[in-house]
Amino acid sequence: MTDDVITSEEMAIVDMNTVYLGVPALLLMENAGRSIIDAILENYPGSIAGKKIVLFAGLGNNGGDGLVAIRHLSHYGCKGLVLLLGRPEQIRSDLARTNWEVLQKLPLSVKLMSLKDSSQLQDLKKEITTADIIIDGILGTGIKGKIREPILSTIKLINSASERAFITAIDVPTGLDPNTGKTQRPTVKANITVTLHKAKPGLVMKKNEKYTGNVIVKKIGIPWDAEYIVGPGDLANIIKQRSPHSHKGNYGRLVIIGGGIDYTGAPALSGMGALRTGADLVFVITPAKVAVNIRSFSPDIIVRETPGNVISEESIPIIEEMLNQATGLIIGPGLGLEKESFDTVLKILEMVKTNNLPTVVDADGLKAMSQEPAILKGLPAVLTPHAKEYQILTGKELPPPENIEERMDKIAETAKELGVTILLKAHTDVISDGIRVKINRTGNPGMAVGGTGDVLTGIVGAFLSWKTPPFRAAVSGAFVNGAAGDLACVEKGYQLLASDIVERIPEIIQPIEYWREVYKSGLQWLGK
Numbered sequence: 001m002t003d004d005v006i007t008s009e010e011m012a013i014v015d016m017n018t019v020y021l022g023v024p025a026l027l028l029m030e031n032a033g034r035s036i037i038d039a040i041l042e043n044y045p046g047s048i049a050g051k052k053i054v055l056f057a058g059l060g061n062n063g064g065d066g067l068v069a070i071r072h073l074s075h076y077g078c079k080g081l082v083l084l085l086g087r088p089e090q091i092r093s094d095l096a097r098t099n100w101e102v103l104q105k106l107p108l109s110v111k112l113m114s115l116k117d118s119s120q121l122q123d124l125k126k127e128i129t130t131a132d133i134i135i136d137g138i139l140g141t142g143i144k145g146k147i148r149e150p151i152l153s154t155i156k157l158i159n160s161a162s163e164r165a166f167i168t169a170i171d172v173p174t175g176l177d178p179n180t181g182k183t184q185r186p187t188v189k190a191n192i193t194v195t196l197h198k199a200k201p202g203l204v205m206k207k208n209e210k211y212t213g214n215v216i217v218k219k220i221g222i223p224w225d226a227e228y229i230v231g232p233g234d235l236a237n238i239i240k241q242r243s244p245h246s247h248k249g250n251y252g253r254l255v256i257i258g259g260g261i262d263y264t265g266a267p268a269l270s271g272m273g274a275l276r277t278g279a280d281l282v283f284v285i286t287p288a289k290v291a292v293n294i295r296s297f298s299p300d301i302i303v304r305e306t307p308g309n310v311i312s313e314e315s316i317p318i319i320e321e322m323l324n325q326a327t328g329l330i331i332g333p334g335l336g337l338e339k340e341s342f343d344t345v346l347k348i349l350e351m352v353k354t355n356n357l358p359t360v361v362d363a364d365g366l367k368a369m370s371q372e373p374a375i376l377k378g379l380p381a382v383l384t385p386h387a388k389e390y391q392i393l394t395g396k397e398l399p400p401p402e403n404i405e406e407r408m409d410k411i412a413e414t415a416k417e418l419g420v421t422i423l424l425k426a427h428t429d430v431i432s433d434g435i436r437v438k439i440n441r442t443g444n445p446g447m448a449v450g451g452t453g454d455v456l457t458g459i460v461g462a463f464l465s466w467k468t469p470p471f472r473a474a475v476s477g478a479f480v481n482g483a484a485g486d487l488a489c490v491e492k493g494y495q496l497l498a499s500d501i502v503e504r505i506p507e508i509i510q511p512i513e514y515w516r517e518v519y520k521s522g523l524q525w526l527g528k
Contacts, residue, residue: 004217006198008141008178009237014197016233018226028220029061029095032196033068035218036170039194040073040133043214044166048076051132054165055082056154057096058138064096065170065196066137067103074109081127084114085138085150118150121157129161133168136188140171141178141200147186155186162189169193172200173211181205189213197222228408230431230440230475238468238476239509252279252465255326256333256458257319257348258364259286259294260310260341263334266363266454268297269498270333273458275300276505277480279465283322287311312340319348328358328465332365333454342368349375358464358473360384362457366393377419382460382474384453386425390414404428404439412437421470423460425453429478433471440475442482444489451498456481459505483508 006014019025040048055070057063063084070080082103084091091097103110115121121128128134136158138151147155155175158167167190172178175187181202193212195203202208203215242251254274258267264286271282281302284294288305295303304322306315323329331348335341345368352359358380361369366389369375373393376383387398394414399406407430415422416434424430429440460477464470484504488496 004198005201005204008200010227011141011197011200013231013233013237014222014226016236017229017231018222020231020233021223021226021229023221023223023226025095026098028222029064029099030068031220032065032170032218033099034072035196035220036065036069036135036168036194037072039192039216039218040166040168043192043216044133048073048078048133050077050079052079052130053081053133053135054128054131055080055135056138056158057082057084058140058142058151059084059086059091059093059096060140060142061093061096062140062142062170063091063137064093064099065140066135067096067099069135069137069170070110071099071103071106074106078133080110081131082110082112083124083154084112085154087114087116115150115154118153121150121153125157128157129164131161131165134158134161134165136167136169136174136190138174138188140174143172143174143177147175147184152186155188159186159189167191167213169212171195172203176202176208176211178202181208183208183211187211192216194218196220228438230429230438230442230479232479234438234472234475235479235509238463238466238472240466248280249327250280252328252462253281253326254279254283254328254330254461254465255319255322256282256284256330256461257286257311258331258333258335259284259290260334260336261290262336264290264293265297265451266334267330268294268301269451269454269502270330270362270458270461271301272298272499272502273455273481273505274330274462274465275458276502277459277462277509279328279462283326285311285315285319285322287315310336310338310341311344312338313344313347315344316347320351323348323351323355323357326357326465327467328360328461330360330362330457330461332362332368333457335364335368337364337367342371345369346372346375352376353379356380358467358470360457360461360464362453363389369393370395374418379420380464380470381420382423382464382470383418383420384423384425384457384460384474386453390422390424398424401426401428404430408432408437408439421474423456423474423478425456429482431471431474431478436471438475440478440482442479443485444482444494446489446492446494446496447482447485447501449496449498452481452485452501455484455498455501455505480505480508
């Protein structure tokens with residue numbers, strides 16, 4: 001995998017984040033359609049003037065790109081026929097629907113037909129097999145599961161016209177998995193594949209040349225920054241629809257180990273952050289001396305007491321019992337600096353290694369880890385230091401905040417060295433798993449108040465407890481925490497509290513359909 005290749009999952013994130021950064025989605029589709037025409041003009045043998053062109057359009061954005069393309073082709077005197085694979089009211093994309101409605105007003109340029117079932121294809125066979133150019137805008141990167149009718153018969157018909165027609169696939173030939181490169185029977189065999197922004201992994205495999213033809217990469221106006229700035233696309237990627245048959249524990253059983261005489265609020269804020277994010281069950285394991293204080297924060301947090309005033313080796317049996325039930329762990333908030341606690345943290349992390357438990361290490365847990373920084377190497381772990389904690393953990397200084405690209409390089413280097421994901425908390429957060437690196441720009445100066453980092457830890461812990469990959473959990477957690485803080489700031493100003501942020505989390509997470517509307521309409525929301 002190279003920087004010139006992007007998975008369909010990453011592409012969907014980048015698409016949405018591009019719109020979040022202010023580039024209208026309709027403009028991206030317009031650019032995509034124009035790019036397809038440019039590729040045809042550059043590769044078609046001879047002039048396209050007066051040629052007969054057939055577009056097979058799916059019901060999503062791939063079909064929408066094709067609708068734009070065939071509108072542009074009308075400028076070259078081409079005769080256009082659009083075959084929509086379904087009814088117009090079934091078009092899933094508002095962007096594609098807009099372009100379908102435009103074509104409805106252009107009867108001199110394009111003929112529109114909708115296919116309700118595969119039987120109609122036989123009546124159109126002559127028209128299709130006599131086409132000069134066929135555009136495959138059926139599925140693109142949206143392929144899921146086995147190909148069904150009428151798409152199955154459509155692919156066969158497209159391929160039967162290949163001796164005469166110049167076949168152009170938009171993004172990916174229908175039937176080819178963009179990520180794995182696996183092909184179905186049948187798969188469109190294209191003369192050229194016009195892939196947008198970057199090539200998809202399945203397109204660059206030599207075995208697929210007979211399906212892709214010449215792979216042409218076209219840029220459509222997605223800024224470089226959209227691959228590195230965290231946005232709602234990252235969040236939409238991990239928020240899943242809950243089954244109506246869900247039961248308690250399906251969406252996370254999170255254990256938090258922390259709390260001490262001086263900091264009883266820290267594990268409670270992490271717990272409330274996790275619950276508001278959607279974790280089903282949150283257990284706080286804390287010394288008996290402070291357990292009553294933590295219980296007083298909320299009846300929703302389940303508190304387990306350990307002997308003594310601090311987390312110590314005496315706590316191990318209780319912790320081991322709880323970890324056997326957990327789907328995620330947070331260790332460190334409010335833990336304290338006692339040597340026996342630090343020694344116990346290292347023993348707990350050794351236990352974590354045996355069951356591969358997704359883990360967030362924060363605050364005093366990071367200071368304990370400084371004795372053995374690579375203890376979680378290769379595990380699904382996220383470390384959440386600020387600059388000073390990073391220095392304690394690694395013994396290294398970070399570049400100043402204004403040198404953000406240098407910071408990105410340094411965090412990526414450290415994450416690779418330690419074999420974990422690092423979320424550096426700052427005015428601009430930096431997140432890396434040693435391979436990928438992103439920055440998050442949500443948040444505001446009011447969040448310098450104590451406890452906001454504990455809320456962040458809880459959010460990331462909740463995502464991890466859902467079995468979300470660590471890098472995805474970290475980037476989404478940073479976005480949610482900062483965006484919730486921005487909402488709190490609108491109401492409270494810079495006098496906000498960490499608990500104000502907790503209460504705003506659902507407003508960021510729940511309306512995932514809102515984020516999809518943002519993508520469709522090109523509106524901006526939060527972020528600097």
